[in-house]
């Protein structure tokens with residue numbers, strides 16, 4: 001642990017631009033958590049300011065019914081981040097579980113699961129997710145499950161491959177030889193060995209989940225009113241693009257910064273783990 | 280023996296920049312003199328800097344490497360590595376013939392490219408020359424080889440192609456960096472015999488990097504022993520084999536009989552670390568004969 | 582294994598996958614809460630009339646027979662009818678797919694050329710300022726939602742500068758004017774190009790870097806080849822060959838690559854068709870597009886493998902070894 005921290009600070013010293021995403025995400029997460037403490041009511045309408053441009057009174061301006069856009073973007077961020085993290089958790093759990101099972105047991109189970117992965121990956125994700133989301137009632141839980149439930153295939157492939165190679169290592173063979181239970185072998189020996197792959201894949205999947213969520217919400221099959229995410233704010237902004245371009249500009253910049261930051265942090269973690277292993 | 284050296288390099292240093300802050304020295308202040316017309320062996324364990332020294336001579340060090348030297352002469356002429364300066368007539372063949380050729384280019388393409396870079400020849404003439412060269416290095420069916428891709432040839436055949444390529448630039452010095460390590464034992468002997476034969480026919484000087492003292496004994500007139508980025512002992516083959524002075528050389532030689540011919544000397548357990556490593560200032564060379572010298576610790580003067 | 586044998590084997594692998602997907606799709610249509618009959622019958626029709634209708638559409642037959650007929654129809658290019666408008670889906674697809682292709686093909690091609698140039702250039706200057714810039718632009722491009730960029734472009738070029746029309750493929754009345762088409766074409770084309778190039782550039786850059794670290798590059802250097810020669814004679818070829826596989830993988834994009842962009846710009850392609858079908862729960866259309874895109878993905882993978890086998894001498898000549 002201490003070694004990791006030392007390595008992290010070495011990488012940060014070498015490539016200081018990693019500070020930017022770290023600081024931005026920290027700031028964003030703190031802001032999201034503390035949002036209810038901000039003394040602005042996200043639903044209060046200010047009829048004297050309809051679609052007014054950013055000013056001192058309203059940082060990011062107001063929307064078409066006079067709600068403060070700053071606080072709406074912050075609340076939108078809460079939803080986007082929540083969906084990103086929860087969908088990541090869902091896909092990581094499914095992907096890890098199926099990947100471990102597939103790689104560890106091999107044979108028929110493996111074959112079956114891998115065909116499932118083939119089938120699911122042969123439908124463009126956009127089509128797949130839109131189709132599934134029309135079958136289900138739209139909403140926060142649905143979108144988390146839909147995104148998480150249909151983006152685990154890559155993680156499963158990675159974990160499977162890793163499991164298959166770890167399985168051949170001596171200590172695993174030994175554990176099998178002395179008759180340890182499969183579940184115990186998987187949890188005790190294999191899971192720790194594939195952990196770093198897992199972390200790297202998981203970080204990357206947060207940003208793609210945020211991206212997917214924003215597309216779906218933009219298309220109107222994601223987050224529904226009165227709840228808002230950055231994507232649905234953008235959907236709304238599309239209608240008043242000519243009058244209030246800042247309503248489109250601001251959430252988009254937040255999406256870019258957030259996705260960029262998660263991607264960078266993914267690289268940072270990969271660097272951390274890779275150099276760790278090679279030493 | 281007072282031959283004029285074909286190549287002389289003094290105080291060569293190579294360092295690799297790890298990142299902005301750190302750098303590691305991999306070649307430490309070495310002097311190299313290669314006598315004309317000889318086959319010179321360079322031995323030393325893996326990582327001792329043999330390849331890096333050769334790459335420094337060829338000017339093909341990795342991008343993060345820094346090289347400096349005090350003098351570098353080739354056939355008596357000082358050498359500069361400035362951009363516009365003429366290429367030295369040196370060519371190099373590498374350890375792994377499997378990866379030395381571009382897998383997506385035919386053998387003929389490689390050879391013709393090398394020829395046409397040096398001489399203004401028509402494609403046809405260049406092709407003829409290439410086929411002749413392939414014949415010279417003992418490849419059967421050279422016309423067909425020209426149209427084949429590297430993966431269609433065996434390792435030994437590819438190494439012959441590499442040798443042909445190397446000879447096409449009409450070198451005076453040929454550097455062979457472990458040219459047979461990646462090959463089968465029987466093929467190894469063939470390739471080495473070929474190099475020996477060509478050296479005589481073409482009047483070449485050869486630097487042969489190897490792990491194998493058997494090869495050195497069979498082919499080389501003189502030997503340089505490298506250890507941790509330095510040349511710790513050098514001399515004629517006889518001097519090194521029968522009067523070696525440096526503990527590391529002795530250690531290497533001790534390993535020879537027990538090691539099968541062709542096997543690497545990685546496993547050597549040398550007990551050289553007698554306390555703290557010596558700094559450059561604490562070491563000096565002792566000249567044992569005109570050709571034989573060995574690195575020793577400076578005697579402390581009271 | 583010779584190339585033709587290899588290709589044959591790959592095709593054989595693809596067929597069952599396609600069958601399974603088509604079966605799943607049909608099963609989903611079957612499960613749908615209402616079908617063609619519900620849409621053309623009214624509650625006051627007699628039971629007999631409904632049964633007659635069912636018989637006419639073959640809906641009284643066992644599931645597996647219905648599937649067989651459906652599959653046969655699809656193989657003949659007949660995807661059935663929309664439950665909302667009763668129009669033939671095949672006809673609709675036949676007019677819309679070319680529109681989508683008109684948009685995607687030029688953008689993908691532009692993005693590819695751009696990516697090759699930038700990727701090779703960045704790879705050749707690894708770690709230098711220009712490389713860092715290209716990489717940075719790609720990182721931002723990858724993080725940027727396409728629809729957001731589309732809105733930005735619409736605002737600047739469409740509203741603010743008022744250079745280009747904002748919606749559609751033609752101005753009504755000038756359907757045959759190519760100039761008019763180009764004016765409508767530019768913005769979505771630009772948006773899609775920007776959407777496609779960052780990933781491709783990264784791909785080209787990283788394969789350039791991996792080629793640069795190959796031994797043969799060192800060998801070429803030792804023979805005095807200049808950096809330029811190494812790039813033009815060796816690396817660019819080795820980098821470009823695998824890109825052919827990327828083209829195969831991009832095949833499904835010809836249909837589904839621009840769903841959001843098309844609907845933002847009101848481009849009469851597959852995108853708006855698909856999205857309006859999802860809004861009105863028009864199952865046959867949704868399923869037709871699902872099946873079509875899945876088929877293209879599978880065929881695209883196949884195409885990419887086959888192209889690779891044809892183009893790469895290491896696989897091509899495998900038989901003669």
Ligand SMILES: Nc1ncnc2c1ncn2[C@@H]1O[C@H](COP(=O)(O)OP(=O)(O)OP(=O)(O)O)[C@@H](O)[C@H]1O
Pocket residue numbers: 295305323324325326327328329330331332341
């Ligand atoms: N491309 C490279 N980048 C960074 N360091 C390198 C590189 N190649 C070699 N080194 C380092 O340089 C030192 C000298 O390596 P060199 O390849 O010259 O050894 P060698 O004597 O040729 O070994 P071998 O017998 O294995 O070929 C080693 O410590 C090695 O770790």
Ligand SMILES: [Mg+2]
Pocket residue numbers: 329330331456
């Ligand atoms: Mg070496």
